[in-house]
Amino acid sequence: MGKKLKLSFTIFLCIFIFDQIIKYGFANYDWNVEGPYMSLQLAYNYGVAFSMFSFLAEYLKYIQLGLVLIGLIYLYINKNVFMEYYIPIALLFAGGLSNILDRFTYGGVVDYFYWHYGFEFAIFNIADVIINLAVAIIIYIQIKQARLEKKNKV
Template identity: 30%
Template sequence: MATKKHTTYSSPSSIVPWLGIATIVLLIDQITKLTILRLFSYGESHAVTSFFNLVLVYNKGAAFSFLASETGWQRYFFTIVGVAASIFIIYLLKKHSGQRLFSWALSLILGGAIGNVIDRFLYGHVVDFLDVHVAGWHWPAFNVADSAICIGAVLFIYDELRRVGK
């Protein structure tokens, strides 16, 4: 009697956990922004520590208010860039979902990118509220989405440097 061989195929890891992380980032980002929008007036600031304030400001540009003073075209441009980046990141997550650090980085970037795209779509600008300052010098205000994007970028660079070192 012939015996049947059991062949196991290693299927790629699921994209679902990575989309879950991106969703958590997105939810935290949007909840914090809605909270600030309800509690603060534009420009209002509250000191939390000697180096950190909560402040409601709007950013019509990109990082560090890049192109914020333009005539309005930048809203659509950065929305399209955010959507395109999100689609590309989802593609990369599908292709590399088994690479944990790489996928963590992409998930954080994805959640942050979608959070800022939602702001641009709903309000025409990004809601920023975290203000870090030292000795009178203020870092440009940012939000949870921006933080996730920066952490994701650092993880991405670290992962790439680690691979080069192997």
């Protein structure tokens, strides 16, 4: 477990710091760039995905911290889950905690990727991409395990 814990902490720390440096640049310097397909444009999200629950803006950071704490307790109790999913868990926590820190630091999540070619998409950040990557990895592992179990039953 020690090796996996160290690796997951290293992944967490690298992604968390990288994401916060990028967000600091957008929040404090004029890093906006207009492109034909995608632009880099500072925006603050006071809700969650697609600004849902923005009416909870001031309380959302505490609700999310509570959910992270519940997740940590669950992983402490179920160490086997951590052992199996330690990489996506590190990615989830890095992206999630980085976005939560934004709420405390800037009052909302710092977003900057803006897709506008063909259709307009929500503005998002690297942490959002990392969270989605983590979920995709978890789904992939689940599908792989289900297929293996199905194959072993036959």
